[in-house]
Amino acid sequence: MQQFPCPFCGPRNETEFHFVVEAGHSRPEPADQVSDAEWAEYLYLFKAPKGAASEVWVHLTCREYFIMQRDTQTRAVLGVQTLPGADL
Template structure:
């Protein structure tokens, strides 16, 4: 069992969180000009780095998205920050 640090609520059980997307993985725009290949790459081509990774997670209890830094090899949690421009 792991504990993740929500920047708004503090340490919570990992079961309270849901993975959203790799940080910096932006949806291609505008939608009417996105090719099938670009859309498929957006949906399925993730970097999935071995080692330190920055990911957007949702804390289901408070409903806030944030960036979680973790090591995908050791499973160590390196920190968390709010999304840019988000205050509460």
């Protein structure tokens, strides 16, 4: 089992985390003026890079959201950083 580093709690088992979204993937606004194609792109199309990726994750135990940089090919965690204002 892989360990992920929560920036608030330290290393924990990967089962305590949930992937949220690719970092920088934001909802198009105003939603009522967005075309169907733009909305579908927002909902279903992601970059999904092979290699270095920056993603928003949540640690389910402390409920904190943060950004994790990881290599999607090797699964290596490259770094984590807090996400200011993301206390949802």
